[in-house]
Amino acid sequence: MKASEIVFKRGIMHVLGSDTQTLILSDTEINLTPEINDFLCAHIEKVTESDDCRRNCIFDEASKMLPVISGACDDNFIDVSKQVAQRLYEIMEISEIPAADIFVLVFTCREKDYFAMLKMNYRSSFTHSAQDEGVRLIQQRTLLPGAGTKLGEAFFVDLSDGSITLCDRAYEINGRKTNYLASLLLECHAPLSQKAKLDIVSRAADSIAKKHYGTEDPTRKMEVKKAILTELEKPEGMKVRDIPQRIFPNSPSMQEELTEKLKETRMEEEVIEPNSPVTVRKFKTQRLVTDSGIEIRIPIEEAENSDHIEIVTNPDGSRNLIIKNIAALTAK
Numbered sequence: 525m526k527a528s529e530i531v532f533k534r535g536i537m538h539v540l541g542s543d544t545q546t547l548i549l550s551d552t553e554i555n556l557t558p559e560i561n562d563f564l565c566a567h568i569e570k571v572t573e574s575d576d577c578r579r580n581c582i583f584d585e586a587s588k589m590l591p592v593i594s595g596a597c598d599d600n601f602i603d604v605s606k607q608v609a610q611r612l613y614e615i616m617e618i619s620e621i622p623a624a625d626i627f628v629l630v631f632t633c634r635e636k637d638y639f640a641m642l643k644m645n646y647r648s649s650f651t652h653s654a655q656d657e658g659v660r661l662i663q664q665r666t667l668l669p670g671a672g673t674k675l676g677e678a679f680f681v682d683l684s685d686g687s688i689t690l691c692d693r694a695y696e697i698n699g700r701k702t703n704y705l706a707s708l709l710l711e712c713h714a715p716l717s718q719k720a721k722l723d724i725v726s727r728a729a730d731s732i733a734k735k736h737y738g739t740e741d742p743t744r745k746m747e748v749k750k751a752i753l754t755e756l757e758k759p760e761g762m763k764v765r766d767i768p769q770r771i772f773p774n775s776p777s778m779q780e781e782l783t784e785k786l787k788e789t790r791m792e793e794e795v796i797e798p799n800s801p802v803t804v805r806k807f808k809t810q811r812l813v814t815d816s817g818i819e820i821r822i823p824i825e826e827a828e829n830s831d832h833i834e835i836v837t838n839p840d841g842s843r844n845l846i847i848k849n850i851a852a853l854t855a856k
Contacts, residue, residue, distance in 0.1 A: 530631050535556055551602065563671050571678045578720075609626055638681060643675065649664055718798050721796050725762075753824055
């Protein structure tokens with residue numbers, strides 16, 4: 525969702541100070557001034573355009589929050605927002621989920637109406653206070669995250685079909701790590717995010733490469749990265765079932781190992797389509813560090829260009845990294 529496409533209809537803020545055992549449920553909607561509008565739109569765009577989001581989540585049939593949210597309308601918006609806040613506060617009381625202000629919103633985007641919640645965890649910083657005796661610093665412990673910060677916890681329910689876009693975090697609840705928004709608040713089935721899927725595939729490929737090539741072979745590491753990057757940049761996305769052959773084209777046994785690993789995680793039929801360039805950025809460069817502490821970043825597209833870079837293994841097992849044909853050298 526782009527900020528320019530969002531039009532707010534309703535909005536309210538509640539205070540969930542779980543660490544101070546404070547729950548303040550507002551009876552008054554917020555005044556959506558241009559500044560507040562821009563602030564909220566910036567947060568919505570940053571969350572929904574991220575590949576950390578879990579998309580097309582579906583309410584469980586027994587979800588207690590399903591009838592609450594699906595029945596939201598102008599007449600009961602404030603009451604519905606309070607029910608969401610109250611249930612979230614109850615979950616926070618039995619966990620280490622940080623205190624926050626939450627914004628409950630209804631807005632239109634691309635001709636669809638959404639019911640949303642943004643959880644804004646407090647941050648601590650300093651401000652000044654000017655008094656007769658001078659200026660002094662005051663620490664504020666309940667500041668909201670700035671518009672440039674990506675929220676870790678938020679949800680957006682498409683009111684036309686009930687599908688959910690969700691950004692969640694796991695906290696320890698009753699002795700186990702739980703994605704509480706999906707499992708306890710909304711009670712919904714949430715597929716993995718694009719970023720989580722990509723992490724699973726890249727870790728599986730790295731583990732096979734390390735097993736067969738060892739941990740000290742930077743050339744193989746760069747080959748894996750380049751193969752994944754090539755697939756990610758395809759218009760149709762990265763088809764996971766094609767990855768074993770793309771990464772290990774000359775080793776059927778390694779292809780089979782990776783295929784089995786991906787089947788174990790139920791990833792073999794997935795298609796990964798990152799929405800944000802940030803997600804694939806780490807695959808575009810390789811950081812090399814020598815035993816003497818020298819660090820070099822190599823663009824992956826140059827990794828196999830022998831006119832620009834070459835890694836030579838000496839008889840004693842040491843290596844020479846040769847950078848060639850340098851037209852200009854800049855210190856940064």
